[in-house]
Amino acid sequence: MPCGAGPAPLLSGDTMRHRTFFWFFLPTGLAMIFFIALPIISIVTQSMFAPHEAVLKTVENCGPFKCEEVTVIDQEATADLRASSPLGRFVGFDIYLDRGHLATAEVRDAWRNTPAMGAFFQALGNLPFYRAMAFTLTYTFVCTPALIVLGLMIALAVNSLHRRLRGLTIFFSLLPMIVTPLVGSLILFWMIDSRGVLGNLISFLADDPGLSLKASTPLMWISLIIYGIWSSAPFAFVVFYAGLQTLPKDQIESAQIDGATRWQQVRFVVIPHLMPLVTFVALIQIMDNFRVFEPIIGFAAEAHARSLSWIIFNDLGGETRQLSAASATSALTVIGVTVLLSPVLVRTWRDFRGKI
Amino acid sequence: MRLLKILATGTAIVTLGADAAMAACGISSGRVSIVGNEFPAIRQVGAGAMACAGDSVDVKTNLTADHQKINVAGMSAYPAEYTSAIIANSSIVALMNEDLIRPLDDLVARHGTRLKENQLITINEQVMAVAFMANAQHLTYRADVLEAAGVDVPTTYEEMLAAAMKIREMGLMENPVGGAYKAGWNLAQEFNNMFIGYGGAHFKDGTAEPNINSEAGVKALEMMKALSEYMNPDFLTHDSNATNAEFRAGNVAIMNMWGSRSAAMLDADGIPQAVQDGFAIAGPMTVGGGDIPASTLWWDGWTVAKNISDEDAEATFLALMNAIDPSILSDEEVGKLAVWLIDGYQPTDAAKGVFAAAEMGTTPYPMLPYMGLLHTALGTELTDFMQGKESAEQALTDVEAAYVAAAKEKGFLQ
Numbered sequence: 001m002p003c004g005a006g007p008a009p010l011l012s013g014d015t016m017r018h019r020t021f022f023w024f025f026l027p028t029g030l031a032m033i034f035f036i037a038l039p040i041i042s043i044v045t046q047s048m049f050a051p052h053e054a055v056l057k058t059v060e061n062c063g064p065f066k067c068e069e070v071t072v073i074d075q076e077a078t079a080d081l082r083a084s085s086p087l088g089r090f091v092g093f094d095i096y097l098d099r100g101h102l103a104t105a106e107v108r109d110a111w112r113n114t115p116a117m118g119a120f121f122q123a124l125g126n127l128p129f130y131r132a133m134a135f136t137l138t139y140t141f142v143c144t145p146a147l148i149v150l151g152l153m154i155a156l157a158v159n160s161l162h163r164r165l166r167g168l169t170i171f172f173s174l175l176p177m178i179v180t181p182l183v184g185s186l187i188l189f190w191m192i193d194s195r196g197v198l199g200n201l202i203s204f205l206a207d208d209p210g211l212s213l214k215a216s217t218p219l220m221w222i223s224l225i226i227y228g229i230w231s232s233a234p235f236a237f238v239v240f241y242a243g244l245q246t247l248p249k250d251q252i253e254s255a256q257i258d259g260a261t262r263w264q265q266v267r268f269v270v271i272p273h274l275m276p277l278v279t280f281v282a283l284i285q286i287m288d289n290f291r292v293f294e295p296i297i298g299f300a301a302e303a304h305a306r307s308l309s310w311i312i313f314n315d316l317g318g319e320t321r322q323l324s325a326a327s328a329t330s331a332l333t334v335i336g337v338t339v340l341l342s343p344v345l346v347r348t349w350r351d352f353r354g355k356i
Numbered sequence: 357m358r359l360l361k362i363l364a365t366g367t368a369i370v371t372l373g374a375d376a377a378m379a380a381c382g383i384s385s386g387r388v389s390i391v392g393n394e395f396p397a398i399r400q401v402g403a404g405a406m407a408c409a410g411d412s413v414d415v416k417t418n419l420t421a422d423h424q425k426i427n428v429a430g431m432s433a434y435p436a437e438y439t440s441a442i443i444a445n446s447s448i449v450a451l452m453n454e455d456l457i458r459p460l461d462d463l464v465a466r467h468g469t470r471l472k473e474n475q476l477i478t479i480n481e482q483v484m485a486v487a488f489m490a491n492a493q494h495l496t497y498r499a500d501v502l503e504a505a506g507v508d509v510p511t512t513y514e515e516m517l518a519a520a521m522k523i524r525e526m527g528l529m530e531n532p533v534g535g536a537y538k539a540g541w542n543l544a545q546e547f548n549n550m551f552i553g554y555g556g557a558h559f560k561d562g563t564a565e566p567n568i569n570s571e572a573g574v575k576a577l578e579m580m581k582a583l584s585e586y587m588n589p590d591f592l593t594h595d596s597n598a599t600n601a602e603f604r605a606g607n608v609a610i611m612n613m614w615g616s617r618s619a620a621m622l623d624a625d626g627i628p629q630a631v632q633d634g635f636a637i638a639g640p641m642t643v644g645g646g647d648i649p650a651s652t653l654w655w656d657g658w659t660v661a662k663n664i665s666d667e668d669a670e671a672t673f674l675a676l677m678n679a680i681d682p683s684i685l686s687d688e689e690v691g692k693l694a695v696w697l698i699d700g701y702q703p704t705d706a707a708k709g710v711f712a713a714a715e716m717g718t719t720p721y722p723m724l725p726y727m728g729l730l731h732t733a734l735g736t737e738l739t740d741f742m743q744g745k746e747s748a749e750q751a752l753t754d755v756e757a758a759y760v761a762a763a764k765e766k767g768f769l770q
Binding site for chain 1: 474478540655714732736766
């Protein structure tokens, strides 16, 4: 509701209104500080500090097989360094610019040394960040529209069912969302295995016994995208179905009297009515899809598709953890989401300004 | 060979403390929380520690293949969530880099006199871990299939390739070669094996500078690529579990597999009779005419966290001592689970692959502070080559570049 259009404010006077607002907002504000602002500050700080330069020494190491001279970290010397500056050494944006992230030096070299655009993009695709972006953006911009359309179709279909059938249908339509993403993707992973149900069917249909979804990058991307649509369509469906319950009957009836076909009713009455919800679903799903992670793990698709979230996981999952690298990728993910959402955010801000 | 000698003398002193073991492990109170990898021998050790739980002794285990993703974080705080991490010669490095495990000399002096000298992992004259088993990757094969194909048991990767070709040509199997080539840790480990087999050294002498973009590196990748032509096309998604499943299903005839998996290979339902009869193991293979096997030697052992109270540390030490008490070997099934370094272990048939590895002078996995970073870089950057999307030289250049970026961040390189 626009600010000025409501009933007269209960409290008059600017100071009181501010105070009311303050107490009203305090719990939310505190939660936002603790759960959103501080973690972001923490990762940004971590991304600008790297561990101290390792002080190495050579010692004798004896195990079951033999004794040998090995290099280890000199913990006493390192402890002093750590005590004097516990955050590590300040490296500024170095990590953001290294090969694992924006890779500025490598991109510049590729730009100078590659004769054609094709070769340049190939060189770019060889760098972890850009390779992850290529998949992440494709995934986001294919999945999001597709799941909105599919969700709308399911919502319209369920809405036109007999009331008795609706409950059961809604339950089954929600199943992909109820199933834990990792479990859902694992089930699909086994089905598309070259010895699995779907994998066998596909290689039979393609008449190629050697065909394997898991061995082909394009097919793996398609599988991941289909999984993404399958698992998120129920979310769009639920939102749209709720929206359909608020559809004004009189408008539909007048459209029917005017002789509108079912398609015309949907196109000119239902969709405009649901448009704010479409924006909402698109916002949430762009955010979610940009952080695609579980299906890559579930499908063991690391060889073909990587996302920024997967890079973070990989940096933290090695035997030597790379906290700074993971933090830098996290910060880049936040920036990426912000950029993707900016058109919608700008529009919301303009609407808000227009209403004051 | 030191390992063999001590194992042999060990057999003479059997059942030393069999009676005392079942007492309450001698722990009065404390907290024991163990994180470790998940395979049969470690499950046995975990269960042994759990047996010490009592009214004032709290014992928990968290055994998972993802153990090395959580052990550093779980041991960093004070008090640490995990009072012990079961690790191998690769993963102990991450804990030592962060200074998260304590020297065990005093605990060994008080409670560990039964341990054999070769169980004590001594770094800079301090005992940092207690090893309980040895492991290595070696040949696992189907004797019946090789016989049908009329080939000898391969001792080199070149012979393995020739055998695979023969088996496919004769129509015995479409993809006779198995391999844990899953993108990530497994793929990197297979490269390490092959690279060492071709005589490669991962780092320039005494430095953290990578040294894999060499003739040995290229040859190692080419051999892996050649082998992968005879593997299930999904090989980049197959870890040890999946590869074993393929073997059990009768789809694979020859593979390089972990010794720790040999004993349990036939312990599953529905394994075809031919696989049950034909299953056999042998030592690791060499490659490119080299003398050193294309494999690495491993030990698995346990550590005690630094960031815990002395009481918890003592309880943890005692619980784990109980878990690897020589008396556990009186159960024949337990004896088969691993190549135990425990006193009184008598090698079973399932152990001969690992013994052969030790005998042939297989190199232990490199214990260097920066090896983990190179392993991770190999795991992520070799996949393009394995899919035929780039050259071996390009892949190795990528690995070195990825490693250098990571090593600069961690302060190993300037």
